[in-house]
Amino acid sequence: MELAPCPFCGKTEFVEFMEDDECPGEYFRVICNATKGGCGSSCGWQYSEDEAIELWNRSRKLYAPSDEKLTKDDEEFVKIFDLDNWF
Secondary structure, eight states: OOOOOOTTTOOOTTEEEEEOSSSSSOOEEEEEOGGGTSOOOBOOOBSSHHHHHHHHHHHHHHHSOOSOOOOHHHHHHHHHHTGGGOO
16 A cells, blocks of 8 residues: 655655554554654554554545545544544
8 A cells, every 4th residue: 555645744755654663562653754854743553554554644635735525434534543633
């Protein structure tokens, strides 16, 4: 699955997938890597790579300036992931 540009700074070259090697179990997230020139935003840790990528890619639709309307699916997604308190 392809990663969308950062929903906050719009950059693509610093968006990357990460695994957490320090916690027990497997956790994954996508970040706009600030140490490489990105803005530092992150989708937070998820239980699978696919969940992390889906959350990141949907955040683009929810937070980036757009004329696109949210679907019922998107509204439910906001409730599930509590995106108002995401960062």
